[in-house]
Amino acid sequence: MQTTEDLLAGDVRGKRVLVRSDLNVPLDADRNITDDGRVRASVPTIKALSDAGAKVIVVAHLGRPKGAPEEKYSLQPVVGRLSELLGRDVAFASDTVGESAKEVVAGLADGDVAVLENLRFNPGETSKDEAERGAFADELAGLADAYVSDGFGVVHRKQASVYDIATRLPAHAGGLVRAEVEVLKRLTQDPQRPYAVVLGGAKVSDKLGVIANLLGTADRLLIGGGMVFTFLAAQGHEVGKSLLEADQVETVKGYLEEAKAKGVEIVLPTDIVVADSFSADSPHETVAADAIPADKMGLDIGPESATLFADQLSDCKTVFWNGPMGAFELAPFAAGTPALAQALVDATKNGALTVVGGGDSAAAVRQLGFADSDFGHISTGGGASLEYLEGKTLPGIDILSK
Numbered sequence: 001m002q003t004t005e006d007l008l009a010g011d012v013r014g015k016r017v018l019v020r021s022d023l024n025v026p027l028d029a030d031r032n033i034t035d036d037g038r039v040r041a042s043v044p045t046i047k048a049l050s051d052a053g054a055k056v057i058v059v060a061h062l063g064r065p066k067g068a069p070e071e072k073y074s075l076q077p078v079v080g081r082l083s084e085l086l087g088r089d090v091a092f093a094s095d096t097v098g099e100s101a102k103e104v105v106a107g108l109a110d111g112d113v114a115v116l117e118n119l120r121f122n123p124g125e126t127s128k129d130e131a132e133r134g135a136f137a138d139e140l141a142g143l144a145d146a147y148v149s150d151g152f153g154v155v156h157r158k159q160a161s162v163y164d165i166a167t168r169l170p171a172h173a174g175g176l177v178r179a180e181v182e183v184l185k186r187l188t189q190d191p192q193r194p195y196a197v198v199l200g201g202a203k204v205s206d207k208l209g210v211i212a213n214l215l216g217t218a219d220r221l222l223i224g225g226g227m228v229f230t231f232l233a234a235q236g237h238e239v240g241k242s243l244l245e246a247d248q249v250e251t252v253k254g255y256l257e258e259a260k261a262k263g264v265e266i267v268l269p270t271d272i273v274v275a276d277s278f279s280a281d282s283p284h285e286t287v288a289a290d291a292i293p294a295d296k297m298g299l300d301i302g303p304e305s306a307t308l309f310a311d312q313l314s315d316c317k318t319v320f321w322n323g324p325m326g327a328f329e330l331a332p333f334a335a336g337t338p339a340l341a342q343a344l345v346d347a348t349k350n351g352a353l354t355v356v357g358g359g360d361s362a363a364a365v366r367q368l369g370f371a372d373s374d375f376g377h378i379s380t381g382g383g384a385s386l387e388y389l390e391g392k393t394l395p396g397i398d399i400l401s402k
């Protein structure tokens with residue numbers, strides 16, 4: 001696999017290098033960046049190329065526009081932040097492969113950096129049709145002399161700027177992609193034990209594949225977030241008005257049995273914060289997890305569960321965490337997620353390798369005031385790291401070794 005270092009070792013001055021970054025950052029209603037973690041993580045590769053005199057063309061997506069321009073998904077807000085972090089001007093093209101992009105690229109001097117508008121404004125980027133994707137990849141490739149894949153958060157996507165382009169230009173793995181994969185290897189190839197995985201978030205159906213695979217690798221699986229209720233239902237408990245994926249109950253029962261047979265501990269919350277409705281001013285109380293009233297909705301793990309989870313992580317040597325423990329955007333249900341984050345911080349201090357997996361979980365811990373250095377690693381890719389742990393082949397990485 002060729003890397004950015006190989007590219008830098010050659011004569012890169014004056015070469016046009018197309019870098020696929022993941023700049024998919026959360027924005028508020030005024031389109032201010034609320035977590036710039038992905039921009040910061042993208043800087044080292046862009047900076048190294050720019051410092052070496054390459055003409056750097058950064059391509060990325062923001063959100064999920066449907067193949068046509070939409071102002072709210074413009075990458076424009078990211079350009080200013082990237083420019084600040086790089087300490088140099090960054091040009092911006094108002095399209096991806098059109099007149100503006102061609103003009104901006106033609107105007108680049110050695111060491112200059114440009115960002116092109118959202119890749120997903122073009123239907124070819126995400127098309128399932130190989131020919132349509134390929135045609136867009138041809139256009140992208142026409143802008144550059146070399147390609148660097150540095151958007152770890154999208155390596156699980158078989159998309160034009162991630163996959164097809166790598167067959168059209170000399171392709172290189174960027175430092176971010178390689179660093180992320182190195183950490184994930186430590187979770188999958190002979191992890192230090194005990195190895196615990198904490199999964200949260202709303203839907204168990206998003207995590208089925210990874211749970212199935214983890215039953216063969218992890219020692220403990222801690223479950224929080226909305227997923228909990230499908231597990232509690234599988235154990236035969238009432239879950240009231242809580243989020244429940246009724247069609248997954250049987251599958252989850254199977255996991256509980258398989259876990260028992262394999263000696264994997266599945267740790268569920270013992271208490272739950274419940275309310276009448278999904279609202280910050282709804283009256284709330286903490287109840288036992290096996291005694292959720294039929295007219296209540298569970299919205300966070302309770303304090304006893306937070307202590308239990310912390311205890312379960314305290315002797316771990318390896319911990320991976322993806323997904324919030326509760327509806328932490330609403331104050332009364334916001335205690336479980338920071339408690340879990342603190343348990344990871346403590347495990348880190350005890351020498352464990354702790355990994356926060358994912359864009360959303362990463363943004364959450366930073367919003368809660370934790371520092372990146374409190375954890376072993378904060379991944380820039382949620383979906384990508386889960387698919388890696390699931391044992392899937394990631395198209396954007398696979399293609400680089402071909």
Ligand code: 3PG
Nearest residue numbers: 022024153154359382383
């Ligand atoms: C993410 O936010 O997880 C990545 O940027 C990938 O985005 P996607 O899930 O829309 O492909």
Ligand code: MG
Nearest residue numbers: 359360382383
């Ligand atoms: Mg995402």
